[in-house]
Amino acid sequence: MLSIFDLEKLYIPPQLDESQGLYGNQLLCERDVLQALDLRRPSSSHLLDMGCGRGRISHHFATLTGGQVSGYNIDVNQLENAAEWARECGMRDRLHFKFGDHHKPLEYDSDAFDGCYSFQAVWPFFKKEELDAHAREMFRVLKPGARYACSEYLLTPHFDWQDPEHVALHRLFLPTLAATQSMYPADVCVALERAGFRVLLSAPSKSPAWPICEQKRDLILLGRRVIRGLEAVGVLQPWVEESLELLQRGGEAWTEAEKAKIADLNWRIVAQKP
Secondary structure, rough: OHHHHOOOOOOOOOOOOOOOOOOHHHHHHHHHHHHHHHOOOOOHOEEEEEOOOHHHHHHHHHHOOOEEEEEEEHHHHHHHHHHHHHHHHOOOOOEEEEEEEOOOOOOOOOEEEEEEEEOOOHHOOHHHHHHHHHHHHHHHHHEEEEEEEEEEEEOOOOOOOOOOOHHHHHHHHHHOOOOOOOOOOOHHHHHHHHHOEEEEEOHHHHHHOOOHHHHHHHHHHHHHHHHHHHOOOOOOOHHHHHHHHHHHHHHHHHHHHHHHOOOEEEEEEEEOOO
């Protein structure tokens, strides 16, 4: 359903350029993350895409660097789509995808990668007590001197679990993000430091994502009108429009939360293995 609404990469970027749409801003965001990895020899690099989805970001990074990218994901259907895309693009020798679970040891050798990255795909799925184990695995698979960089959903320090309005917004927007947990940047950074990383950057997104979210909300509203007509003639089941309604309500809550600066869809963290 998300791909229908131009969300093939399954994440909403910050609006870095108002003249660009969702896809153009995704490319800009990805280039920023790649630059933060500070690769010494891009063409011979091997990167790890954590939570690679359909492999579109892996493809972009491999194209920009000329090197290799390995990605893992827990969704078998998305992995099949990623492998098919690599085949269609003639990049099966440089894009490598396999099943993997954040909550289990990564099935990669130690000191294997020149960098790793994530886009709204890692920290929203961990409880606080689970952060250390994954941070240690990230540290293990990176080469000395390699970096981790991300653009991830995190609460900001302004979010207050004792504030009923904050909690109510959180309850509405979290399912829309397909997230299960909400961490603070400090929680993630402390786990990275305990694993051995040196945190170089922990900062809010360069610009908000809500303007792009609003564009997609308007598109979903138009889609709901069409779907109602199809439901009326029995072509679609009621759950389709119900799902879109939840998506729309969650998007509205997200816009309010981001405008209040209590949550950030693209918080930036850069950490380096000594």
